[in-house]
């Protein structure tokens with residue numbers, strides 16, 4: 001099996017890069033963690049990587065809007081490298097702040113950069129929310145969600161409310177299976193109407209927690225799969241009679257590695 005190399009892109013304020021690299025390594029990938037300034041000076045550092053990952057955190061202090069400044073820097077200085085990952089058979093993953101960066105980049109909606117069909121806004125309750133959530137795969141085209149039905153992961157963000165431009169945008173994204181990861185109840189129920197808090201922790205439209213591009217190779221989500229890699233990451237692990245072999249988030253990273261098998 002070919003071992004993929006993952007480029008973990010750091011910026012000032014990133015704080016989930018080490019855990020995310022660890023998750024990829026446990027799944028069998030090789031990782032290289034690079035600061036955005038270094039990548040701008042030497043874009044070729046990304047060329048022998050098959051996976052690009054934007055980890056979570058508070059890049060540039062969430063100034064202007066979460067993810068905005070890093071996305072702007074990437075747009076100005078690293079457009080060609082991003083396009084290589086987007087257009088070739090490579091994978092891109094964004095977690096939380098990384099998802100926000102990708103959303104600002106417009107990478108999920110090719111051809112619609114000037115009128116994005118969706119965005120991420122301030123949580124309904126207008127504050128940072130930190131809790132475990134249930135998630136359901138609803139017809140997703142995402143490579144990262146292959147074989148996954150439900151997930152139990154922590155979320156921790158202030159700007160994660162998924163908002164759609166209009167009904168037409170929603171229909172198009174649904175048709176292309178781009179709105180695949182949804183907040184759900186503990187027994188796996190979800191739907192198009194937002195679930196009440198705390199099942200839907202931020203008021204996201206259609207309960208959307210993660211989306212992909214039309215190809216399914218590019219995926220971003222607000223919850224943190226890298227924080228549930230081993231069974232003892234589960235908040236109730238001491239009370240469970242049988243310990244599962246792995247944490248629920250690991251499968252997403254394993255899927256990425258298997259894609260290159």
Ligand SMILES: NC(=O)CC[C@H](N)C(=O)O
Nearest residue numbers: 056057096097157158159
């Ligand atoms: N955990 C994170 O990546 C946080 C994302 C971002 N800083 C927010 O609060 O919305």
